Amino acid sequence: MKSELIALNDLKKVDPVFGQISFDNHEQVVFCQDKDTGLKAIIGIHNTVLGPALGGTRMWKYNNEWEALNDVLRLSRGMTFKSAISGLNLGGGKAVIIGDAKTEKTPELMQKFGAYVHSLGGKYITAEDVGMETSDMDLVHDVTPYVTGISESRGGAGNPSPITAYGVYMGMKAAAKFQFGSDVLSGKKVLVQGIGHVGETLVSYLTKEDARVVIADINEERLNEVSSKYGAEIYRGKDLYSEEADIYAPCALGATVNNETIGKLKAKVIAGAANNQLADENIHGALLKEKGIAYAPDFLINAGGIINVYAEIENYGKQEIINKTENIYNTTLEIFSKAELEGITTHQAALKMAQSRIDARKLELKK
Numbered sequence: 001m002k003s004e005l006i007a008l009n010d011l012k013k014v015d016p017v018f019g020q021i022s023f024d025n026h027e028q029v030v031f032c033q034d035k036d037t038g039l040k041a042i043i044g045i046h047n048t049v050l051g052p053a054l055g056g057t058r059m060w061k062y063n064n065e066w067e068a069l070n071d072v073l074r075l076s077r078g079m080t081f082k083s084a085i086s087g088l089n090l091g092g093g094k095a096v097i098i099g100d101a102k103t104e105k106t107p108e109l110m111q112k113f114g115a116y117v118h119s120l121g122g123k124y125i126t127a128e129d130v131g132m133e134t135s136d137m138d139l140v141h142d143v144t145p146y147v148t149g150i151s152e153s154r155g156g157a158g159n160p161s162p163i164t165a166y167g168v169y170m171g172m173k174a175a176a177k178f179q180f181g182s183d184v185l186s187g188k189k190v191l192v193q194g195i196g197h198v199g200e201t202l203v204s205y206l207t208k209e210d211a212r213v214v215i216a217d218i219n220e221e222r223l224n225e226v227s228s229k230y231g232a233e234i235y236r237g238k239d240l241y242s243e244e245a246d247i248y249a250p251c252a253l254g255a256t257v258n259n260e261t262i263g264k265l266k267a268k269v270i271a272g273a274a275n276n277q278l279a280d281e282n283i284h285g286a287l288l289k290e291k292g293i294a295y296a297p298d299f300l301i302n303a304g305g306i307i308n309v310y311a312e313i314e315n316y317g318k319q320e321i322i323n324k325t326e327n328i329y330n331t332t333l334e335i336f337s338k339a340e341l342e343g344i345t346t347h348q349a350a351l352k353m354a355q356s357r358i359d360a361r362k363l364e365l366k367k
Contacts, residue, residue, distance in 0.1 A: 022073035027053075028123070029073070032116040037109040039097065041116065042068055044076035045124050046092040049361050052122055053093025054148065054306065054313075055079035056129030057113070057140075059101040072096045074254070074276050079306070082299040084354035085331065086324070088310050093124045101131030110139040118144035127160065127309045130196070130253075134159050148309035157312050160305035163321060164273060165201035167328045171301025172247060172271035174332035179269050179294040180246075183329075186210040189245045191235070191267065193217075194252025195226045198273045198302075202251060203230050216240050217252070241265055248272070255279040257295075262287050271296040278347060285345035296332055297350040303328060 017029055028045040045053045055076055062068040072094050080092025097113060099105065117126050117140065127149040128137055138154060140147045150156030172190075177183035189212045192199055199217075206213045207230045216235040217223050227234050237243060241256075241264040248267035250256045254276030257265075262284060270277065270293060277298045278284040288295045304325040311321050339349035 017069070020070065020073060022070050022077070024073070024077050026073060026076065029069075030116070030120070032113065034109075034112045037106065037112045038099070038104060039109050039112050039116075040065075040099065041095060041097045041113055042072045043095045043116070043120070043124055044072040044093060045120075046073075046076040046094075047080040047358065048091035048123060049358050049365070050084060051089040051091050052125050052146075053079070053091040054083065054125040054127065054309070055092060055094035056127040056149075056305075057095040057097060057132055057136075058129040059097040059099060059105060059131030061100045062096070062098050065098065068096050068098050078275055078299045080358070081351060081354040082303045082306055084357045085300050085350055086303040086307060086328075087357075088306065090306070090310065090313075093126075094129075095124070095126055097131075105131070105136070107139050110136050111143050114140035114143040114147065117146050120146070122146050125313075127305075148312045150312070155312075157308050157321070159197065160308040161197035162201050163308040163325055164302055164305035165198045165205065166322075167304025167307070167325045168198070168202055168249070168251075168271065168273045168301050169205040170326055170329040171296045171332045172249065172269070174329045175269045175271045175294045175296040175336070176247065178333065178336040184209075185247075187212065188247055189214065190247040190249055191216065191240060191243060191245045192232075192249045192251055193240060193256065193272070194250065194274065195219075195222055196251070198305075199249075199251035200226050202249065202273065203232055207231060214243070214245070239264065250274040250277050254298075257284050257288070259284075262291065265291070265293065267293065269294045269296070271301060272298065273302045274298060275302065281347050285347040289339075289345045294336065295346050297335060297347050299354075300335065300350050301328055301332060 026046050030043040032041040075094035076092050083090035125146045137149045141150045152158040173183040191214050193216045195215050195217045213232040214235050215232045223234050241261040245267045247269040250272035254274050257277050258279035307324045335349045339346045
């Protein structure tokens, strides 16, 4: 299975969908457009063996439609393995809306998007992602039941970001346990790149444990706000990846672990909330292994959000959400142990564990 990023010029040379390197036997890719609302969206359904494809909707001002397609293919594939490794009876899907969430998102656009989700009859269930708020999911819910992450006042589990951050925190502590011999983060220098909803909550957990937190973000206002609130240090250097640190926590967009950055990294642990952190999961996973950097697979440790919204489907409460999210700690340690025992990367070990559950379900369905 391949999921590496490729250059725009190379993208144009291949077949639009099936020829994409990021295409991994996806079951369905749906292109949605509505002239009246300005909606341009793509829904990617990767796999529904374990259940309906659940995954958030991301609204982002992509440079072009190729970039948006590549993103939704990679993200939907990641959701398949995220649900599988977390023990949830869900498949993998994702949606992207092309546009600036701050200036182009309207109630009418969100409801039209909800209508497209509804047309899939429950094969895809959406949720909140980058550029989205709980209130947006409420608008989608006005036109379809196939949405999670709606307001608690409307019977939902609410904003999944705090639980996502808690899962990342659990995964980070497990990675520290493996790498440093202790999961105590007090005194550890942690670089948190991206301080959106999830990143900020992660900063909160880390500062409460007396970790030395350094934050980076493109939004200067957010940097000052979070720094003031938690006492975190703002990164003012020119090359974050060369910064001396114990742990690097990518919590913004993906592919920050790549050919350019790996050679610079001083951190001994990578554990963050971003999806698809490895630009090429095979090449860069192997390079991290060679450098002795403990990488906590992103689709494992950022699964708290999907655990949270899955509660709306299975009707379990807050304590069960916490229990399932805390178990990310144990699964992360299991992945490190498996990778070490088999001489493979942690990403490969996590994929194998997730794929084995999917394969077992396939066999059951054939009986």
